[in-house]
Amino acid sequence: xxxRRLTRAAWQAGALVxxxxxxxxxxxxxxxxxxGDSDAVQVWAxxxxxxxxxxxxxxxxxxxSSDAGEAELATxxxxxxxxxxxxxxxxxxxxxxxxxxxxxxxxxSVDADQVEDLTPLxxxxxxxxxAFLPSVLAGAELDGKTYGLPMRGMQPVxxxxxxxxxxxxxxxxxxxWDDLLAAVDTxxxxxVTPVALAGTQPWTELMWIEYILDRVGGPEVFxxxxxxxxxxxxxxxxxxxxxxxxxxxxxxxFGTEFASVGYDVGxxxxxxxxxDAAFHLMGSWEYTNQLNDSPDFVESGxxxxxxFPAIEGGAGxxxxxxxxxxxxxxxxxxxxxxxxxxxxLTTALTDDQYIxxxxxxxxxxxxxxxxxxLAETENGDYATFIYDATxxxxxxxLSWDQDLPADEATEMLTQLEQLFLGAxxxxxxxxxxxxx
Amino acid sequence: MTITAEKxxxxxxxxxxxxxxxxxxxxxxxxxxxxxxGAFAVLPMVLxxxxxxxxxxxxxxxxxxxxxxxTRLIExxxxxxxxxxxxxxxxxTWLVQTPIAMLIGVWAAGRQRNRxxxxxxxxxxxxxxxxxxxxxxxxxxxxxxxxxxxxPVLGGFNFLGDTELxxxxxxxxxxxQYVPFHTLLxxxxxxxxxxxxxxxxxxxxxxxxxxxxTITLPLLKxxxxxxxxxxxxxxxxxxxxxxILTGGGPGTATRVLPLHMYITGFSGFEFGYASAxxxxxxxxxxxxxxxxTRATGFRKMQSQQEGV
Numbered sequence: 001x002x003x004r005r006l007t008r009a010a011w012q013a014g015a016l017v018x019x020x021x022x023x024x025x026x027x028x029x030x031x032x033x034x035x036g037d038s039d040a041v042q043v044w045a046x047x048x049x050x051x052x053x054x055x056x057x058x059x060x061x062x063x064x065s066s067d068a069g070e071a072e073l074a075t076x077x078x079x080x081x082x083x084x085x086x087x088x089x090x091x092x093x094x095x096x097x098x099x100x101x102x103x104x105x106x107x108x109s110v111d112a113d114q115v116e117d118l119t120p121l122x123x124x125x126x127x128x129x130x131a132f133l134p135s136v137l138a139g140a141e142l143d144g145k146t147y148g149l150p151m152r153g154m155q156p157v158x159x160x161x162x163x164x165x166x167x168x169x170x171x172x173x174x175x176x177w178d179d180l181l182a183a184v185d186t187x188x189x190x191x192v193t194p195v196a197l198a199g200t201q202p203w204t205e206l207m208w209i210e211y212i213l214d215r216v217g218g219p220e221v222f223x224x225x226x227x228x229x230x231x232x233x234x235x236x237x238x239x240x241x242x243x244x245x246x247x248x249x250x251x252x253x254f255g256t257e258f259a260s261v262g263y264d265v266g267x268x269x270x271x272x273x274x275x276d277a278a279f280h281l282m283g284s285w286e287y288t289n290q291l292n293d294s295p296d297f298v299e300s301g302x303x304x305x306x307x308f309p310a311i312e313g314g315a316g317x318x319x320x321x322x323x324x325x326x327x328x329x330x331x332x333x334x335x336x337x338x339x340x341x342x343x344x345l346t347t348a349l350t351d352d353q354y355i356x357x358x359x360x361x362x363x364x365x366x367x368x369x370x371x372x373x374l375a376e377t378e379n380g381d382y383a384t385f386i387y388d389a390t391x392x393x394x395x396x397x398l399s400w401d402q403d404l405p406a407d408e409a410t411e412m413l414t415q416l417e418q419l420f421l422g423a424x425x426x427x428x429x430x431x432x433x434x435x436x
Numbered sequence: 437m438t439i440t441a442e443k444x445x446x447x448x449x450x451x452x453x454x455x456x457x458x459x460x461x462x463x464x465x466x467x468x469x470x471x472x473x474g475a476f477a478v479l480p481m482v483l484x485x486x487x488x489x490x491x492x493x494x495x496x497x498x499x500x501x502x503x504x505x506x507t508r509l510i511e512x513x514x515x516x517x518x519x520x521x522x523x524x525x526x527x528x529t530w531l532v533q534t535p536i537a538m539l540i541g542v543w544a545a546g547r548q549r550n551r552x553x554x555x556x557x558x559x560x561x562x563x564x565x566x567x568x569x570x571x572x573x574x575x576x577x578x579x580x581x582x583x584x585x586x587x588p589v590l591g592g593f594n595f596l597g598d599t600e601l602x603x604x605x606x607x608x609x610x611x612x613q614y615v616p617f618h619t620l621l622x623x624x625x626x627x628x629x630x631x632x633x634x635x636x637x638x639x640x641x642x643x644x645x646x647x648x649x650t651i652t653l654p655l656l657k658x659x660x661x662x663x664x665x666x667x668x669x670x671x672x673x674x675x676x677x678x679x680i681l682t683g684g685g686p687g688t689a690t691r692v693l694p695l696h697m698y699i700t701g702f703s704g705f706e707f708g709y710a711s712a713x714x715x716x717x718x719x720x721x722x723x724x725x726x727x728x729t730r731a732t733g734f735r736k737m738q739s740q741q742e743g744v
Contacts, residue, residue, distance in 0.1 A: 083702060086494030112495035200596075200683060257579040259686035260597030271580060406493070410704035414514075414688060421599065421687045 041071040041341045044095040046081055046327070051152060054357040062348045069340030071097075089114040089332060096335040097344065102139035102148055102328050103398035104226050104405055109330070110147055116331040119145045121342055131350045135396040136366035139325035148328030149345050153363025154390050155284045155324035157207045157399075159309070163302045165192055165278045173304065177215070177244070177311045184253045187278050193255035196277035198263035202413040203401050205420050207281050208248075210322040210400055213241040215311035219320065219395040226403055233434040237315070242419065242426035244311075249420060259421060266293055273297040281308070283323055284386050287379070288362050305382065307389060317394035325396050326366045359383070366390070408436055481718065487711035494705050505712035514688065515713060518696040525607060525692060526671040532611045533618055533667060534660070540615070541622025542652055555623075562616040570680035573609045596682055599689040606690050610677055614670070618663045625659035626652060661734045665725045672721040693717060 045055060052075055059071045074095070076084060081099075088094050089109055100106045109115050122129040129137070132150055140148030161173065166183075169190040174180040187194040198204040213221060217237025224232040248254075255277070261267040263282075266289070272280040273294035280286065287305070291298050310318035329349070331341050348354060350367060358365045359373055364386045374383040390396065401409045415432050418424035424432075488505055492498035509515055544555045561569065576583050577595040584590040595605040629652060637647050675694035678684065684691035684699065691699070694717060701710030728734070 079702070083494070086705065090496055108493070108495065114495065200685060202685075257594055257597055259599075260577075260579050260594055262574070262578075265575070265578075267578065267580060276580070407700075407704040407706050410699060417685060417687045423599075423687050 039069065039337075041069060041097060041335075041337045041344055042095040043071055043073045043097045043329070043344075044081070044085065045073060045075050045099040045151075047075045047077050050361045051358070051363070054354065054361060055151075057357065058348050058351060058354040059344075061351065061353065062344055066340070066343055066347065068343035069337060071340070071344055085109075090334065094332050094334050096337045096341045097329045097331055099151070100140075100148060100328050100330055101398065101402040102325055103403035104409075105398075105402045106140060106147055106328070106330060107142055107226075108405060110142055114333055115147050116333045116335070116338065117145045118147060118149065118331065118345070121345065122146055125346055128346055128350065131367050133366045133368065133390060135321075135390060135393050136326045139396065139398055140328045140330070148330040149349055150326040150366040151329045151349050152327040152365075153358060154326050154366050154386065154396075156321040156386065156390060156393075156396065157211070157281060157283050157323040158286070158305045158307065158386075158389075160272065160280045160282055160286055160290075161304045161306070162272055162275055162278055162297075163304045164300075165275050166304075169278070171278070173306055174309045176309050180309050181248070181251070183278070184248070184251050188252055192275075193271065193277040194253045194279060195255075196261070196268040196271040196280040197254040197258040198261050198268035199254070199258035199417075199420060200260060200262045201264070202417045203399070204263055204268070204282070205416050206400055206413065207283075207322065209241060209245055209416060210397065211281070211308040212244055212311070213237060214320050214322055214395075214397055215308070215316040215318065216241045216244070216314040218315040218317070219397055220315075222397050222400075222403070228405075231434065233430055239426055239430050242429055246419065246426050249422070254420070269293060273303075284364070287382050291379070305385065319389075319392050320395045320397065321389060321393045322397045323399060324402070325398050364390070408433075411436060484711045484714050484718070487708055488715050490708045490711075492707045494707060498708065501708060505709045508709060509712050509716065514691075515693070515696060517688065518691050518693040519716075521603075521691065522672065522693045524603070525610075525674075526668055528604075528607045529610055529614075529671055530664065530667050532607060533615050534663065536611070537615050537618035537663065538622050538656065538660070541619040542626045542648070542656075544619065544623045545626035558619060559616045561613050562620075564613075566613070566676045567680055569609065569613050570677045573612075574681050577605065597686055599686055602682060602686065602689050606678055606681060609681060610671075610674060613677060614667070618667070621659055621663050622656065625656050629655050657732075658734065661728060661732050665728050668724045668728065669721045672717055672724065693720075 043055075043059065045052070052073070056073055059073050063070045085095075085098060085100075089098075090112065094114075100109070106115065128149075133154075136150050136154060137146065139150075140146055165187070166173065169187050169192060171183045171186050172179070174183050184194040217235060217240075221232070221235050221237050224235065225238075261271070263269070268277075268280055268282070269286060269289050270293065271277045273290060287298075287303070290303055297303055307318070307321075329345060331338065331345070335341055355365050355367055355370060356373065359370065359377060362377075362379065362383075364374065364383050371384055371387055374380060374387050377383055397403070401413060403409075404412065412433060415424055415429045419426070419429055487498060489500060489502065490498035491501040491504065540555075540558055544551060544558070564572075574596065575581070579585065579594050579597055584593070584595065593601060596602055633651050633655075634647055637651060642650065673694055675692060675698060678690050678692060678695055679698065682690045684695045693713065697710050697713040697717065700706050700713060704710075
């Protein structure tokens with residue numbers, strides 16, 4: 001073979017490799033959607049088997065009825081979504097509307113000048129602002145400006161319990177922290193793990209410290225920490241809350257095996273359903289999970305739910321909630337399709353069909369005046385309880401792992417895991433967090 | 437290169453025809469491999485080194501931050517704990533895997549009756565994906581619903597929840613996963629040992645153990661080195677099994693350095709600092725494989741079959 005021929009073959013091979021690389025890059029774009037019509041409003045959302053078809057249907061209705069333009073939905077899994085969105089924002093591949101959790105999670109993109117202020121849109125359409133629950137809409141407010149509109153159901157964290165276990169141990173549903181401590185001691189005496197905890201996933205542990213801190217210190221402490229104020233972690237309420245939590249752990253409230261119990265695999269929920277534990281602090285989705293995995297437990301009426309106990313002398317309003325406020329659609333500032341996107345935000349999210357589809361799928365949408373509709377559903381008791389709790393909530397604090405900047409949240413979760421294992425003291429936790 | 441070739445030839449004592457320049461394949465043969473290696477190995481490495489001197493949270497463009505990440509790495513107690521844990525895993529997995537893989541491999545190279553069936557059973561873990569293996573073991577070892585809970589003795593242990601025990605649990609699972617692969621290496625190598633050596637040894641009256649230690653083991657030397665390098669470098673990068681099995685927990689009990697890098701980069705979105713950790717891992721892996729091959733004379737590539 002002549003060397004010239006070889007040279008050409010090598011070039012061709014090289015070109016093939018380059019082409020392969022380019023194709024690989026190209027195919028890492030969003031999945032789903034149509035033929036990648038660049039004129040359409042690109043909507044990015046999180047994968048959800050139950051909700052995606054509803055969102056897809058809502059977009060189709062918008063495309064049919066609106067003259068402003070077309071929209072296209074692309075969906076992603078949880079972790080890849082966060083990574084991809086970060087890199088896409090500010091690049092030519094950025095979506096027009098993107099799904100987010102509000103709070104500090106949204107603040108990072110706002111600080112990077114990637115998000116359009118939606119306040120003018122709400123000022124022009126006051127009925128749109130009034131359509132949503134104020135405590136939920138507040139989840140996407142930063143410095144008095146609104147950067148997102150709620151698009152999925154609310155998921156506050158509730159204290160679930162097993163009625164049968166409480167009854168046989170002679171324990172009433174706790175209304176205050178002291179009730180809870182007494183219940184823990186009694187249940188332990190009866191040989192039951194008082195509280196089920198999926199300790200392999202630190203976000204489950206996070207729910208405890210969030211509620212205690214909210215009851216002890218109130219929403220202002222969260223606000224100061226999120227805004228990165230000097231000495232915010234050193235607020236006495238933080239140390240007091242951590243000490244109370246430590247006390248709860250030392251009492252054996254969570255048993256001895258929580259460090260290897262998972263949530264995604266159904267561990268903690270099954271322990272509650274089987275009567276091996278009495279309480280389980282979890283997001284409102286726990287009800288749907290129990291309904292799917294342990295239908296007998298739910299139908300027998302043994303699954304109970306209540307709000308987190310009040311703490312005497314604490315600054316926080318006992319009606320306050322913690323959890324996933326809702327999910328929001330935000331508009332990117334680099335969007336070339338703002339008019340159509342605004343039109344979509346104004347009409348599609350409060351559309352009657354969309355709302356009733358959400359309710360049918362078991363969601364509790366964050367809009368006004370759907371209580372009656374919720375009461376008529378199969379799980380009406382539960383849905384109206386969640387709805388009322390949110391309507392009445394003095395404040396709805398977004399989960400810390402979404403509300404804090406990612407690096408701070410990651411460190412905080414590690415510290416919390418250590419605290420639960422007894423490898424970190426409350427003071428050590430405070431010191432480590434304020435040293436960041 | 438030429439000098440070594442000359443020497444070998446002289447020592448081997450055979451007069452081979454000199455390889456002329458024309459007969460050698462053109463340098464262009466190297467091109468495809470070079471392009472791949474450049475695009476998928478060298479380029480990312482260069483980028484990671486660059487990123488390690490920047491501060492980047494994924495938004496916008498990386499900003500140069502000097503040696504900030506590196507000073508932080510030096511002061512980061514958790515990173516050093518993770519590094520230590522990585523070394524502990526490295527040693528433990530080597531100690532567990534090497535003898536098991538070697539014995540099964542040598543056994544599987546033989547001609548016993550049940551060999552084919554049993555070997556294929558032993559190779560099963562090799563067919564499973566890492567995620568499947570990690571999920572399988574986490575359900576087997578679950579403190580509430582795991583199979584181990586219904587067994588005597590084993591039921592008393594919390595394999596994934598005890599901060600001391602979990603280290604050995606992870607070593608066990610990783611070994612279970614990788615032993616079949618190394619067994620395959622040893623099986624292939626053991627098959628290469630010339631039968632005549634064993635025949636001669638039998639005539640000389642050497643028993644099975646003597647034969648293993650004086651013939652098989654020395655002739656497996658290069659396989660041991662290959663397998664060792666793979667294990668050592670592998671444990672510098674293994675984190676998928678641990679991520680799914682324990683998530684680095686409880687607490688930070690199993691947070692090895694690669695996992696620490698992953699958490700810093702993809703949960704904390706501190707890509708600059710995570711890149712600094714990656715560079716450390718890169719140096720560690722490269723240094724280890726270099727050290728092992730140097731220390732054992734692997735690079736000399738002497739023939740083991742001379743005179744056979």
